[in-house]
Amino acid sequence: MRVEFDEPKCVAAGQCVMVAPDVFDQRDEDGVAIVLDAEPGPELHDEVREAAAVCPAAAIRLVEP
Template sequence: MHVVLDEPKCVASGQCVMAAPDVFDQRDEDGIAILLNENPGDELHAGVREAAAICPAAAILLAEK
């Protein structure tokens, strides 16, 4: 899986961090999401898929390898 975060679309809701904290974080100054791991291991895929599904701005794009 390859993860792409479209930062300009992010609305800083933090849902991705709650669903996949090993893959996403938030900047302290404005809460915009940060992608920590663009190629997460298999054990993280379920959380990343959930993060993409619940992102209110649809800012997370997934591509299966």
């Protein structure tokens, strides 16, 4: 799985960080999300899928083989 993130779409809601904190974080200055791990291990896939599903801006796209 590869995580693609459309930063301009991000509304800084932080849902992704709450669901998958090992993969996402937020910048201190504006709260916009950042991807910590663009290719998370299989043990994190369910969390990342949920983070993409709950993102209010649909800024997270998952590329799965």
